[in-house]
Amino acid sequence: MLTRLATFTLALALLVAPAPQTAHAAAKSGDDGAKPQRPALRWNRARTLQAAKQIDELVAKNYAASKVTPTRITNDTEFLRRVYLDITGTIPNFEQTDAFLLSRDPAKRQKLIDYLLKSPGYASHNYNYWADILRVRNRVRGDAANDYGRWVKQSIADNMPYDEMVYALVTAEGKARHNGAAGYWLRDQGMVLDVMSNTSRIFLGTQIGCAQCHDHPFDDWTQKQFYEMAAFVGGVNTRMRQGGYGMDARQRMRNAAEYRKLIRSGELDNRTRQVLTRLVRENSYGVTDTSRQLRYPSDYKYKNAKPGSNPTKQVIFAPDELPVSAESSRHAFATWLTDQDNPRFASVIANRMWQKVTGVGLVEPVDEWYMDSAGSNPELLKYLTRVMIETDFDLKQFQRVLYYSKTYQLAVARNEVAIQDHRHESARLRRMSAEQIWDSLLTLAVPDPTSRESMLQGYGGRFTEVLDQVDKAQDVKEVLAIAEQLAKNPRQMMGNNAMAARQRYRDRGFAAYLVRASEMPQPAPAGHFLRDFGQSDREAVDSATTDPSVPQVLALLNGQITGLLLNSQSVLMQNVERAESPKEKIETIYLSMLNRKPYAGEMSLAMQEVEASGNNAYRDIVWAIANTREFIFIQ
Secondary structure (H helix, E strand, O other): OOOHHHHHHHHHHHHOOOOOOOHHHHHHOOOOOOOOOOOOOOOOHHHHHHHHHHHHHHHHHHHHHHOOOOOOEOOHHHHHHHHHHHHHOOOOOHHHHHHHHHOOOOOHHHHHHHHHHOOHHHHHHHHHHHHHHOOOOOOOOOOOOOHHHHHHHHHHHOOOOHHHHHHHHHOOOEOOOOOHHHHHHHOOOOOHHHHHHHHHHHHOOOOOHHHHOOOOOOOOOOHHHHHHHHHHHOOEEEEOOOOOOOOOHHHHHHHHHHHHHHHHOOOOOHHHHHHHHHHHHHHOEEEEEOOOOOOOOOOOOOOOOOOOOOOOOOOOOOOOOOOOOOOOHHHHHHHHHHOOOOHHHHHHHHHHHHHHHHOOOOOOOOOOOOOOOOOOOHHHHHHHHHHHHHOOOOHHHHHHHHHHOOOOOEOEOOOOOOHHHOOOOOEOOEEOOHHHHHHHHHHHHOOOHHHOOOOOOOOOHHHHHHHHHHHHOOOHHHHHHHHHHHHHOHHHHOOOHHHHHHHHHHHHHHHHHOOOHHHOOOOOOOOOHHHHOOOOOOOOOOOOOOOOOHHHHHHHHHOHHHHHHHOOOOHHHHHHHHOOOHHHHHHHHHHHHOOOOOOHHHHHHHHHHHHHHOOHHHHHHHHHHHOOHHHHEEO
16 A cells, blocks of 8 residues: 555656646647747756746845845745645645655655646636736626636636737637637726726736826826827727627617617516516627727817827837737737737736745836836846746746745745835745635635535526527527526526526525635625635726735634534544544644644643643634634745
């Protein structure tokens, strides 16, 4: 029989083997007409270690210039907990902790990083990160099944190159159920100026939103320049005339008029009218390019352009006009945006990933670069940009380089360092995100939460099929017949994920919510644990918070998830039950929750509690640790 250590080593060996080519990898080769890319360099472990070493040297070079001294390297328990939380979004379970700490393999840290980057937890945790930035929500008109969120999640699982992902989002066309990337535009229907503002903020690291209304007060760009850049997407339309793709424009117009007449006629009963209205409305949303041109606002007050005139298409960050492609000016903009010769695009995502991994960006805030932003270590930022390009925008491989570095593995400093003064001489002490806390508690409470059935599993598909039937209908009568059938069987209208989740909650109670945060409604309902702990409401870009609050204290003191953790059937309490002696039971609790063994003083206090309270003491110890700062922070 294999020992735990042998089993763990074997699993690592299997998981670091080369992965098969994904569909997205095939797309990069140009087989399906995707945006052409140059061949990526092969990144084996030796090359990854070499790049990580170069990062460490550039960081160390900055120590001398800034007169700072680095902290020590993390011990195994600190590294284990940190790397699990950073890559998979959850603490390791008892068996994973025990196996890693027992291993004497000198390369076990690199092997663990490779193992975690291939795990389902990587996609789950990174989806939470990007869902916040891209403001993924269930309740979006034209996306009843959250196909946008599904597309983002699948792109991460497939390790879609970042430049291809951004290109697909910016140039997306059609309806969300046929092309999930269209949700990027449907998220802000009819608001091309806001989409351009968010596009610049997310992908170019520049907040130019105030220039929608006036010249930027702190930087060089003007309202005229904002409109010139927004002109590339001025023709994007997010509403389509009712009817299928096969219909010509006149037929669509006639259908729209007939729908309005029928709905307002009073001939339909209330239920049928409501269903028909929803079918028609949901089926009318989709992304198309039109010949419409953006115009300066009628109250434009500057002398450099006339109110109501059409702006010239020009990006703020490029000195020359962009050639407009045959497809659309939107494609021309996306081609320039994601080009490897656009250093700002690569630098911004390199800086984002650096902040995600280390806790502090080289440029802060990561989405508020000024024209002359060089960051706290310009030479390092330049090198990270080069690595991003050389990995061909493979975010997983880029993060692997960062995780391999000794800089990532530095211990937390015990003195407080302001972000603007941080030179990466230490790891930054960070509080877990709402999703990390939730997923970590689930890891302790239920078996393998990563593989548990999504709350949204199976929902949305029914309504998507209905909408496809509507899309193929040749006239209004066919659609009315579909609406009448659905009015008699309302459960077939269970198309909205949030509504489906509420129904499932009523059917199964709190147990329905015992899935990872990435499988929950997006975002979680108001009042849920995740929202109380700072999950973003997805209204603004990157708006999650880790600020403390009274509801958080109450949730950990006596909330439902804490009760589940203390239940005799929880994974943690089952492991405690299997341990033989009081000392082993206490060690099991510490290894499961803090991923380290108790210190001598902690063991002494815990043993005293066991002597005083018997078996009830173990639940008290679990409850106490769950409410400590050490449990909720990443060090």
